[in-house]
Amino acid sequence: MPELNGVLETALYVEDMARAQTFFEGVMGLTPFTADHRFTAFDAGAGSVLLLFLRGETLETVVLPGDMGTIPPHDGSGRVHMAFAIAASDLAPWEAQLRDHGVAIEGRTHWPRGGESLYFRDPDGHLLELATPGVWPSY
Structure with missing residues (x-):
């Protein structure tokens, strides 16, 4: 059986992205890699990433530019x-x-x-x- 190398990403779904960004940057000291209106990706140390998604904003497939591909819908509560x-x-x-x-x-x-x-x-x-x-x- 092939091996897993660890958990790369962990996702939390939030109601207010600005409030969540303030908490994870200010209190937890995380640095964002990238962000837009619906998500923020933070460096969580040791090669892991914390993803914050605005609840309800990832219900449709995301089509990436060029031939990059797609990200299927997901959400959590x-x-x-x-x-x-x-x-x-x-x-x-x-x-x-x-x-x-x-x-x-x-x-x-x-x-x-x-x-x-x-x-x-x-x-x-x-x-x-x-x-x-x-x-x-x-x-």
């Missing part, structure tokens, strides 16, 4: 979950960053392998996690 990998030494600075931006920490987990997770919400109510090594056997 509800408060979904995603995790960002962080170094254990960055846990306390991240707690301070969240506190300084008025972001409440909703949960904390100390995992059997030694990892720790902090849980909090973005402005659309998605559950975000900061996770240190030791959360999973592969991380």
Whole structure:
């Protein structure tokens, strides 16, 4: 069987793109690669990309210029979950960053392998996690 090399993209669907961009740039420190009225692509570190899509704006097939191809329709709703990998030494600075931006920490987990997770919400109510090594056997 061929191997997978990891998760390249993770997508969240948001109600207000400007508000979401402000949060992910200002609070999370992510840098956008590209954006338009319906999506923003952020560098999420270690070769991964966080895609924000304006809810309801990706319901039609996108035809790319020239012979590039198409992107099929997709959308999502509800408060979904995603995790960002962080170094254990960055846990306390991240707690301070969240506190300084008025972001409440909703949960904390100390995992059997030694990892720790902090849980909090973005402005659309998605559950975000900061996770240190030791959360999973592969991380």
